[in-house]
Amino acid sequence: MADQHEDVPVAARVRRLEERVIAAGLATDEALDAVLTRLYATASPVNGARMVARAWTDPGYRERLLADGNAAAAELGFADIVSSYRLKAVANEPGLHNMVVCTLCSCYPVSLLGPSPSWYKSLAYRSRAVREPRAVLAEFGLELPEQTEIAVWDASAESRYLVVPSRPDAAAGLPDDDLPALVTLGGLIGTAAV
Amino acid sequence: MRFPPGTQVRTRLLDPDHHTRLPRYVRGQVGEIVEAEGVCPLPDDRARGLAPPREEMVYAVRFPAAALWGTGTHTVTVDLWESYLEEAG
Numbered sequence: 602m603a604d605q606h607e608d609v610p611v612a613a614r615v616r617r618l619e620e621r622v623i624a625a626g627l628a629t630d631e632a633l634d635a636v637l638t639r640l641y642a643t644a645s646p647v648n649g650a651r652m653v654a655r656a657w658t659d660p661g662y663r664e665r666l667l668a669d670g671n672a673a674a675a676e677l678g679f680a681d682i683v684s685s686y687r688l689k690a691v692a693n694e695p696g697l698h699n700m701v702v703c704t705l706c707s708c709y710p711v712s713l714l715g716p717s718p719s720w721y722k723s724l725a726y727r728s729r730a731v732r733e734p735r736a737v738l739a740e741f742g743l744e745l746p747e748q749t750e751i752a753v754w755d756a757s758a759e760s761r762y763l764v765v766p767s768r769p770d771a772a773a774g775l776p777d778d779d780l781p782a783l784v785t786l787g788g789l790i791g792t793a794a795v
Numbered sequence: 796m797r798f799p800p801g802t803q804v805r806t807r808l809l810d811p812d813h814h815t816r817l818p819r820y821v822r823g824q825v826g827e828i829v830e831a832e833g834v835c836p837l838p839d840d841r842a843r844g845l846a847p848p849r850e851e852m853v854y855a856v857r858f859p860a861a862a863l864w865g866t867g868t869h870t871v872t873v874d875l876w877e878s879y880l881e882e883a884g
Contacts (some may be wrong), residue, residue: 663872687831687832688832689855704818704820705816725873730818731808731864731871732861732864733867734869735867735869749877750868750869751868751869751870752857752869752870752872753870753871753872754872755818755871755872755873756874757818757872757873757874758816758835758838758873758874758875758876759833759835759853759874760832760833760853760855760874761831762883785814793806
Protein backbone atom coordinates (compact mmCIF):
# COMPACT_ATOMS: atom_id res chain seq x y z
CA MET A 602 0.00 0.00 0.00
CA ALA A 603 1.04 3.61 -0.35
CA ASP A 604 3.53 4.42 2.36
CA GLN A 605 3.03 8.14 2.54
CA HIS A 606 1.32 10.01 5.41
CA GLU A 607 2.50 7.35 7.84
CA ASP A 608 2.47 9.85 10.70
CA VAL A 609 -1.28 10.43 10.35
CA PRO A 610 -3.21 8.43 13.00
CA VAL A 611 -5.89 7.31 10.55
CA ALA A 612 -3.20 5.98 8.22
CA ALA A 613 -1.82 3.91 11.09
CA ARG A 614 -5.29 2.56 11.82
CA VAL A 615 -5.81 1.65 8.17
CA ARG A 616 -2.43 -0.10 8.09
CA ARG A 617 -3.27 -2.13 11.21
CA LEU A 618 -6.65 -3.06 9.74
CA GLU A 619 -4.99 -4.16 6.51
CA GLU A 620 -2.55 -6.30 8.49
CA ARG A 621 -5.40 -7.97 10.36
CA VAL A 622 -7.44 -8.54 7.19
CA ILE A 623 -4.45 -10.03 5.39
CA ALA A 624 -3.41 -12.13 8.40
CA ALA A 625 -6.94 -13.52 8.59
CA GLY A 626 -6.66 -14.63 4.96
CA LEU A 627 -9.57 -12.38 3.89
CA ALA A 628 -7.52 -10.49 1.28
CA THR A 629 -4.00 -10.04 0.03
CA ASP A 630 -1.92 -6.90 -0.22
CA GLU A 631 -1.99 -7.22 -4.01
CA ALA A 632 -5.77 -7.57 -4.09
CA LEU A 633 -6.25 -4.45 -1.95
CA ASP A 634 -3.84 -2.50 -4.14
CA ALA A 635 -5.71 -3.64 -7.25
CA VAL A 636 -9.01 -2.39 -5.83
CA LEU A 637 -7.53 1.03 -5.09
CA THR A 638 -5.77 1.29 -8.44
CA ARG A 639 -8.99 0.48 -10.27
CA LEU A 640 -10.96 2.89 -8.09
CA TYR A 641 -8.68 5.84 -8.74
CA ALA A 642 -8.45 5.05 -12.44
CA THR A 643 -12.21 4.98 -12.99
CA ALA A 644 -14.06 6.74 -10.16
CA SER A 645 -14.87 10.36 -10.96
CA PRO A 646 -17.68 12.89 -10.52
CA VAL A 647 -17.49 13.32 -14.31
CA ASN A 648 -19.36 10.00 -14.55
CA GLY A 649 -22.27 11.19 -12.41
CA ALA A 650 -22.22 14.55 -14.20
CA ARG A 651 -22.63 12.84 -17.56
CA MET A 652 -25.68 10.96 -16.31
CA VAL A 653 -27.26 14.15 -14.95
CA ALA A 654 -26.56 16.11 -18.14
CA ARG A 655 -28.16 13.35 -20.19
CA ALA A 656 -31.21 13.43 -17.91
CA TRP A 657 -31.50 17.20 -18.51
CA THR A 658 -31.64 16.81 -22.27
CA ASP A 659 -33.46 13.49 -22.62
CA PRO A 660 -36.75 13.11 -20.69
CA GLY A 661 -36.88 9.41 -21.54
CA TYR A 662 -33.44 8.89 -20.01
CA ARG A 663 -34.46 10.88 -16.93
CA GLU A 664 -37.44 8.60 -16.45
CA ARG A 665 -35.31 5.47 -16.84
CA LEU A 666 -32.66 6.89 -14.49
CA LEU A 667 -35.20 7.52 -11.73
CA ALA A 668 -36.78 4.08 -12.24
CA ASP A 669 -33.57 2.00 -12.38
CA GLY A 670 -30.28 3.74 -11.69
CA ASN A 671 -28.09 0.76 -12.56
CA ALA A 672 -29.72 0.27 -15.97
CA ALA A 673 -29.40 3.98 -16.74
CA ALA A 674 -25.73 3.94 -15.71
CA ALA A 675 -25.20 0.95 -18.01
CA GLU A 676 -26.60 2.94 -20.94
CA LEU A 677 -23.63 5.31 -20.60
CA GLY A 678 -21.12 2.49 -20.23
CA PHE A 679 -20.94 2.42 -16.43
CA ALA A 680 -22.43 -1.06 -15.88
CA ASP A 681 -19.26 -2.55 -14.41
CA ILE A 682 -18.45 0.28 -12.03
CA VAL A 683 -21.93 0.33 -10.48
CA SER A 684 -22.29 -3.46 -10.32
CA SER A 685 -21.44 -3.67 -6.62
CA TYR A 686 -24.36 -1.56 -5.41
CA ARG A 687 -27.96 -0.62 -6.12
CA LEU A 688 -27.97 2.88 -7.60
CA LYS A 689 -30.94 5.06 -6.70
CA ALA A 690 -31.24 8.45 -8.38
CA VAL A 691 -33.39 11.09 -6.67
CA ALA A 692 -34.34 14.23 -8.58
CA ASN A 693 -34.67 17.77 -7.32
CA GLU A 694 -37.83 19.56 -8.44
CA PRO A 695 -39.31 22.98 -7.82
CA GLY A 696 -40.18 22.84 -4.12
CA LEU A 697 -38.16 19.67 -3.38
CA HIS A 698 -34.46 19.37 -2.58
CA ASN A 699 -32.67 16.05 -2.00
CA MET A 700 -29.54 15.59 0.08
CA VAL A 701 -27.45 12.46 0.76
CA VAL A 702 -25.63 11.41 3.91
CA CYS A 703 -24.42 8.15 5.42
CA THR A 704 -24.84 8.44 9.17
CA LEU A 705 -23.15 5.13 9.96
CA CYS A 706 -20.02 5.59 7.84
CA SER A 707 -19.49 7.39 4.54
CA CYS A 708 -21.27 5.41 1.83
CA TYR A 709 -22.00 7.04 -1.51
CA PRO A 710 -21.65 5.95 -5.15
CA VAL A 711 -17.86 6.36 -5.28
CA SER A 712 -17.50 5.14 -8.86
CA LEU A 713 -19.85 7.87 -10.11
CA LEU A 714 -18.81 10.65 -7.70
CA GLY A 715 -15.10 9.98 -7.11
CA PRO A 716 -13.51 9.68 -3.66
CA SER A 717 -15.69 11.36 -1.05
CA PRO A 718 -14.72 14.77 0.35
CA SER A 719 -13.39 14.70 3.92
CA TRP A 720 -16.38 16.68 5.20
CA TYR A 721 -18.72 13.96 3.91
CA LYS A 722 -17.00 11.55 6.32
CA SER A 723 -16.98 14.00 9.24
CA LEU A 724 -19.04 13.37 12.35
CA ALA A 725 -20.40 16.90 12.06
CA TYR A 726 -21.89 16.39 8.60
CA ARG A 727 -23.12 12.87 9.35
CA SER A 728 -24.91 13.88 12.53
CA ARG A 729 -26.21 17.28 11.47
CA ALA A 730 -27.42 16.45 7.93
CA VAL A 731 -30.30 14.34 9.28
CA ARG A 732 -31.13 16.73 12.10
CA GLU A 733 -30.81 20.24 10.66
CA PRO A 734 -30.21 19.94 6.91
CA ARG A 735 -31.45 23.45 6.19
CA ALA A 736 -28.79 24.93 8.48
CA VAL A 737 -26.11 22.66 7.01
CA LEU A 738 -27.07 23.66 3.46
CA ALA A 739 -26.96 27.33 4.43
CA GLU A 740 -23.40 26.81 5.68
CA PHE A 741 -22.57 25.34 2.26
CA GLY A 742 -23.98 28.56 0.76
CA LEU A 743 -27.29 27.10 -0.35
CA GLU A 744 -30.16 29.09 1.13
CA LEU A 745 -33.40 27.32 0.26
CA PRO A 746 -36.79 29.03 0.41
CA GLU A 747 -38.68 28.11 3.59
CA GLN A 748 -41.38 26.34 1.56
CA THR A 749 -38.89 24.07 -0.23
CA GLU A 750 -39.19 20.58 1.19
CA ILE A 751 -35.92 18.84 2.06
CA ALA A 752 -35.63 15.07 1.66
CA VAL A 753 -32.55 13.60 3.34
CA TRP A 754 -31.45 10.09 2.28
CA ASP A 755 -29.42 8.13 4.85
CA ALA A 756 -27.44 5.67 2.73
CA SER A 757 -26.46 3.28 5.50
CA ALA A 758 -27.51 0.01 3.79
CA GLU A 759 -27.07 -1.38 0.27
CA SER A 760 -28.36 1.49 -1.87
CA ARG A 761 -26.18 4.35 -3.07
CA TYR A 762 -27.91 7.63 -3.82
CA LEU A 763 -27.25 10.10 -6.63
CA VAL A 764 -28.97 13.48 -6.60
CA VAL A 765 -30.16 14.77 -9.98
CA PRO A 766 -29.99 18.56 -9.62
CA SER A 767 -32.43 20.77 -11.48
CA ARG A 768 -31.21 22.07 -14.81
CA PRO A 769 -29.79 25.55 -14.20
CA ASP A 770 -30.60 28.64 -16.26
CA ALA A 771 -26.92 28.69 -17.24
CA ALA A 772 -27.55 25.58 -19.32
CA ALA A 773 -29.74 27.48 -21.77
CA GLY A 774 -28.25 27.55 -25.23
CA LEU A 775 -25.23 25.42 -24.37
CA PRO A 776 -24.36 22.44 -26.55
CA ASP A 777 -25.06 19.10 -24.86
CA ASP A 778 -21.36 18.32 -24.56
CA ASP A 779 -20.84 21.37 -22.33
CA LEU A 780 -23.54 20.43 -19.81
CA PRO A 781 -21.62 17.91 -17.66
CA ALA A 782 -19.15 20.66 -16.70
CA LEU A 783 -22.01 22.49 -14.95
CA VAL A 784 -22.62 19.56 -12.58
CA THR A 785 -20.56 19.78 -9.40
CA LEU A 786 -19.80 17.10 -6.82
CA GLY A 787 -21.82 19.09 -4.30
CA GLY A 788 -24.71 19.05 -6.73
CA LEU A 789 -24.54 15.26 -6.96
CA ILE A 790 -24.53 14.92 -3.14
CA GLY A 791 -27.18 17.60 -2.72
CA THR A 792 -25.14 20.13 -0.77
CA ALA A 793 -25.26 22.58 -3.67
CA ALA A 794 -27.52 23.61 -6.49
CA VAL A 795 -25.87 23.76 -9.89
CA MET B 796 -42.82 -8.38 0.16
CA ARG B 797 -44.38 -7.95 3.58
CA PHE B 798 -44.74 -4.15 3.54
CA PRO B 799 -46.10 -2.53 0.34
CA PRO B 800 -45.33 1.15 -0.34
CA GLY B 801 -47.42 3.45 1.82
CA THR B 802 -47.50 1.06 4.80
CA GLN B 803 -46.94 2.69 8.18
CA VAL B 804 -44.26 0.77 10.03
CA ARG B 805 -42.63 1.10 13.43
CA THR B 806 -38.97 0.24 13.87
CA ARG B 807 -38.23 -2.17 16.68
CA LEU B 808 -36.63 -0.98 19.88
CA LEU B 809 -33.63 -3.24 19.42
CA ASP B 810 -30.42 -2.67 21.34
CA PRO B 811 -28.27 -5.61 20.27
CA ASP B 812 -24.75 -6.10 21.60
CA HIS B 813 -23.57 -6.73 18.04
CA HIS B 814 -23.41 -4.69 14.85
CA THR B 815 -26.71 -3.59 13.36
CA ARG B 816 -27.75 -1.22 10.57
CA LEU B 817 -30.77 0.05 12.44
CA PRO B 818 -29.50 3.52 13.34
CA ARG B 819 -30.23 4.47 16.93
CA TYR B 820 -31.95 7.71 15.92
CA VAL B 821 -34.80 5.87 14.18
CA ARG B 822 -35.39 3.10 16.75
CA GLY B 823 -38.99 2.89 17.97
CA GLN B 824 -40.12 5.42 15.36
CA VAL B 825 -43.06 5.32 12.94
CA GLY B 826 -42.29 5.84 9.27
CA GLU B 827 -43.78 5.12 5.86
CA ILE B 828 -42.54 2.54 3.35
CA VAL B 829 -41.34 4.35 0.21
CA GLU B 830 -40.30 1.27 -1.74
CA ALA B 831 -38.86 -2.21 -1.47
CA GLU B 832 -35.25 -2.22 -2.64
CA GLY B 833 -34.52 -5.93 -2.96
CA VAL B 834 -33.30 -8.80 -0.82
CA CYS B 835 -29.93 -8.45 0.91
CA PRO B 836 -28.02 -10.43 3.56
CA LEU B 837 -28.64 -9.17 7.08
CA PRO B 838 -25.57 -7.23 8.25
CA ASP B 839 -26.24 -8.21 11.87
CA ASP B 840 -25.53 -11.83 10.86
CA ARG B 841 -22.67 -11.07 8.48
CA ALA B 842 -20.83 -9.02 11.09
CA ARG B 843 -21.00 -11.97 13.49
CA GLY B 844 -19.78 -14.39 10.85
CA LEU B 845 -23.05 -16.37 10.92
CA ALA B 846 -23.18 -18.55 7.83
CA PRO B 847 -25.33 -18.37 5.92
CA PRO B 848 -26.63 -14.95 6.97
CA ARG B 849 -30.38 -14.40 6.88
CA GLU B 850 -31.54 -12.74 3.67
CA GLU B 851 -34.28 -10.16 3.96
CA MET B 852 -36.08 -7.50 1.96
CA VAL B 853 -34.65 -4.01 2.49
CA TYR B 854 -37.10 -1.09 2.48
CA ALA B 855 -36.65 2.64 2.11
CA VAL B 856 -38.56 4.04 5.09
CA ARG B 857 -39.36 7.75 5.38
CA PHE B 858 -39.59 9.49 8.75
CA PRO B 859 -40.79 13.03 9.46
CA ALA B 860 -38.09 15.08 11.19
CA ALA B 861 -40.55 16.38 13.77
CA ALA B 862 -41.07 12.81 15.03
CA LEU B 863 -37.35 12.07 15.18
CA TRP B 864 -36.14 15.32 16.68
CA GLY B 865 -39.20 17.18 17.91
CA THR B 866 -38.45 19.88 15.35
CA GLY B 867 -37.86 20.35 11.65
CA THR B 868 -40.00 20.11 8.51
CA HIS B 869 -37.74 17.84 6.45
CA THR B 870 -37.95 14.07 6.02
CA VAL B 871 -35.25 11.45 6.53
CA THR B 872 -35.37 8.26 4.46
CA VAL B 873 -33.44 5.28 5.83
CA ASP B 874 -32.81 1.85 4.26
CA LEU B 875 -33.94 -0.82 6.75
CA TRP B 876 -34.04 -4.64 6.76
CA GLU B 877 -37.45 -6.26 7.22
CA SER B 878 -36.76 -7.73 10.68
CA TYR B 879 -36.12 -4.17 11.97
CA LEU B 880 -39.76 -3.34 11.19
CA GLU B 881 -43.26 -4.16 12.37
CA GLU B 882 -46.57 -2.84 11.13
CA ALA B 883 -47.59 0.28 13.08
CA GLY B 884 -50.93 -0.56 14.65
